[in-house]
Amino acid sequence: MNFLEKIKETAKSQKKKIVLPEALERRTLDAAHVILKEEIADIVLVGNKEDILKAGEGLDLAKAEFIDPATYDEKEDFVSTFCEMRKKKGMTMEKAAEIMLDPVFFGCMLVKKEKADGMVAGAVHATADILRPALQIIKTAPGTKVVSTFFVMQVPGCDYGNNGTFVFADCALNIDPNAEELANIAVSSANSYKQLVGGEPTVGMLSFSTKGSASHEKVDKVVEATKIAKELAPELKLDGELQLDAAIVEKVGKQKAPGSDVAGNANVLVFPDINAGNIGYKLVQRLAKAEAYGPATQGLAKPVNDLSRGCSAEDIVGTVAITAVQAQLQK
Structure with a gap:
């Protein structure tokens, strides 16, 4: 099914x-x-x-x-x-x-x-x-600071994520979230994964850098967002900053981020901004022939979806x- x-x-x-x-x-x-x-x-x-x-x-x-x-x-x-x-x-x-x-x-x-x-x-x-x-x-729902969107992506013939199933966020609403907003998007996306996909979410905070391999203010934002998200939801498996391959490919994850319980196993991918998110989901949808379900909204008091x-x-x-x-x- x-x-x-x-x-x-x-x-x-x-x-x-x-x-x-x-x-x-x-x-x-x-x-x-x-x-x-x-x-x-x-x-x-x-x-x-x-x-x-x-x-x-x-x-x-x-x-x-x-x-x-x-x-x-x-x-x-x-x-x-x-x-x-x-x-x-x-x-x-x-x-x-x-x-x-x-x-x-x-x-x-x-x-x-x-x-x-x-x-x-x-x-x-x-x-x-x-x-x-x-x-x-x-x-917004009580305790929610940021309304955001996510896609459930189902990639045929894919061994990554949850047998090719991922949550991607935010690909449609928040253009350039700051570190606190990005952290809240990550926590909301993990909850959406649990609710709709089922199983344990493993959240990769994506960047063009893995664990300090590059230095830039855009990397700093993801590092700070990771820190805040861990404070908001310490029970979550969540790590960053991670490049996409380090987040989902086990061999690469072990090489680039040894000791991380997320690297190589991420099934929730949090993009640093809407440019990356929107391009990313459409690439996967069109080139990998993935089913893209969404954008679904998270953070509202009652569900309204676009x-x-x-x-x-x-x-x-x-x-x-x-x-x-x-x-x-x-x-």
Whole structure:
């Protein structure tokens, strides 16, 4: 059973309700059809029911819940709640009422009010347009300082990591995290690995240097982040700074970082910035023909996950399954 099959089965074991606010997008509706048919999750489609059904002609969406922000019974409560949340930013009831007509903001409020357990969007919205309402409405989880993203990478025919399965972070959100932020990303990524992949995370803090082989301020950042992460989570197997080969190849790890219990065995790879992370996951995806599941968000009080605008319906199904499992674990 591969990673996605395992996640789907876990999602089915305790179904959660997931909001899909981009309900006029055909890929979203194709995904909803599959999710409902396979009973992976319950689905809320945001918008006018007639318009959604027209956009989804030929699909079975009968088991979906349809909620129109313009006619929703509790819309006044949503508006007043959002206005109160943002009053220090100058929010008015009139402006809040306008914003609550936006399906993404409305979807986040459904999650905030526990009318749903999570949300998936991004097929037709930029990442910022998904995460901004999530941060404004759902906010960060208690004790979390940094919201970040990760990919679960499954590399066929690979003996490294957990039989070719890794968590890569952060590849999509934090452009140039400082040492403290990078440390928090590492700890969150280890937790995501435990929750979704299973087993013990082994975290490699990546750099172009291994244990002082190069001297630069960018290396210093990773060294400091490693120190902070060990203080935050002393129970974790975590080490750095490590070059990629030293992190995942046992022979190289023993040579370059003797005595490290991480070198050569890492299954969670924390990149020093988004340049390295984004390029790295796409190289592995395209050249090694890896499956890349994500970007999934970690650090929010309730799960909201972003999609690539180039995603397929199958990608949306997978992301909904991941979101449902995250919601199970947060409960």
